[in-house]
Amino acid sequence: MRRTAIDPRTVxxxxxxxxxxNDHGLFDSSSSPEARVYYSAKDAGYFIKTAAANTLRHEAExxxxxxxxxxxxxxxxxxxxxxxxxxxxxxxxxxxxCVTSRYLHxxxxxxxxxxxxxxxxxxxxxxxxxxxxxxRDYLATxxxxxxxxxxxxxxYTELYGEASVDGIYAVACGNRSLLRADTLVHxxxxxxxxxxxxxxxxxxxxMDCAGVSDRHVDVFWALWTLRFNLHTDAYREVFLDAYGxxxxxxxxxxxxxxxxxxx
Numbered sequence: 001m002r003r004t005a006i007d008p009r010t011v012x013x014x015x016x017x018x019x020x021x022n023d024h025g026l027f028d029s030s031s032s033p034e035a036r037v038y039y040s041a042k043d044a045g046y047f048i049k050t051a052a053a054n055t056l057r058h059e060a061e062x063x064x065x066x067x068x069x070x071x072x073x074x075x076x077x078x079x080x081x082x083x084x085x086x087x088x089x090x091x092x093x094x095x096x097x098c099v100t101s102r103y104l105h106x107x108x109x110x111x112x113x114x115x116x117x118x119x120x121x122x123x124x125x126x127x128x129x130x131x132x133x134x135x136r137d138y139l140a141t142x143x144x145x146x147x148x149x150x151x152x153x154x155x156y157t158e159l160y161g162e163a164s165v166d167g168i169y170a171v172a173c174g175n176r177s178l179l180r181a182d183t184l185v186h187x188x189x190x191x192x193x194x195x196x197x198x199x200x201x202x203x204x205x206x207m208d209c210a211g212v213s214d215r216h217v218d219v220f221w222a223l224w225t226l227r228f229n230l231h232t233d234a235y236r237e238v239f240l241d242a243y244g245x246x247x248x249x250x251x252x253x254x255x256x257x258x259x260x261x262x263x
Contacts, residue, residue: 003027003039011038013048014081020046020089045092046076047205056086059208061130063090069124072204093205095197099229103196107226110191111235114222115242117201118189122215122247126184134211135181142172142262155224155260165261172258175251179214186210189218190225219248220256 008026025041035051049056056078066072077089096103103110126132145151146169156168163171186193187209195202222243226235240248 002031003029006038012081012083014079014087016077016079017048017087017089020048020076039092043091044094047073047090047092049088049090050085053080053084053086056088056208058131059206060088062207062210063088065128065130066204066207066210071121072207093195093203095195095200095202097205098191098194098196100196103191103199104229107230107235108238109199111226111238112242113196113199113201114191114194114226115239117194118186118218118222119243119247121186122183122218124184126212129184129212131211132181134185134187134209135179135213137211138187138213138217138263139176139179139259142259145262146172151261153261155263156257159257160254168258168261171255172262175255176259178249178252179216179255181212181214183213183215183218184210185213185215185218187213187217187221189221191229192225214252214256215247216249216252216256219243220253220260223253 004027006026006028008021008023011026013021020042021040022042027039027041028036029039029047030037034055035049038048038050040046040048049059060075060078063072064075067074073090073093075088075090077087079087081087098104098110098114131137151165151168153163153165153168156171157163186204186207188206193204193206195205222239223236226239227233
């Protein structure tokens with residue numbers, strides 16, 4: 001994870017967040033234009049995320065829910081400041097994310113671990129999940145972005161070859177009725193969002209896409225991240241064997257790839 005040292009005095013932290021910050025040891029680790037993420041080296045470490053008002057509420061709720069299942073850090077603070085910005089504070093989860101070199105240097109072992117951990121997540125009971133409508137919202141976002149002309153065809157064409165936007169959207173619509181909201185998903189199941197501590201699972205981060213949806217969303221992102229971060233498709237079959245081929249429909253993976261073009 002990239003971290004750039006910054007002066008805490010340059011950030012307008014609300015009073016409720018300042019107890020998690022020292023006068024030194026603050027870093028910017030943002031990776032998205034929609035939110036800023038700061039890492040504070042105080043105590044064992046804290047991550048402090050800020051974004052527009054109410055945009056972190058879903059992530060805070062799902063992070064707390066996953067923490068209740070022993071899968072994520074607790075939410076220490078969630079608030080909206082007077083200037084209309086959300087703030088969320090979580091403690092650092094012990095370990096490193098899966099794009100750390102020691103894990104990438106054993107790709108087959110990593111692919112199997114990623115598959116087993118995903119299978120375990122998908123087997124969990126989702127009673128009480130704060131977002132039972134994740135699949136509905138996921139499909140609605142794709143429809144809205146298609147209508148607005150927002151897309152990235154590479155999510156589909158890099159896997160299935162050249163196709164027009166209209167052709168890809170036809171694929172997205174063709175089998176979407178077969179998707180099932182019957183599984184607790186992470187929603188962005190990529191290597192940077194899985195934390196290991198000496199090869200032992202330590203927790204998930206970035207829960208803003210989590211909820212009850214179709215398992216193929218997570219399987220798609222797992223296969224995507226292995227291809228992207230390892231620069232090869234060589235571990236696709238390793239992952240599918242470890243996860244369970246009988247649980248995966250290749251046609252629905254193609255459907256998810258098409259939907260993600262408009263995600």
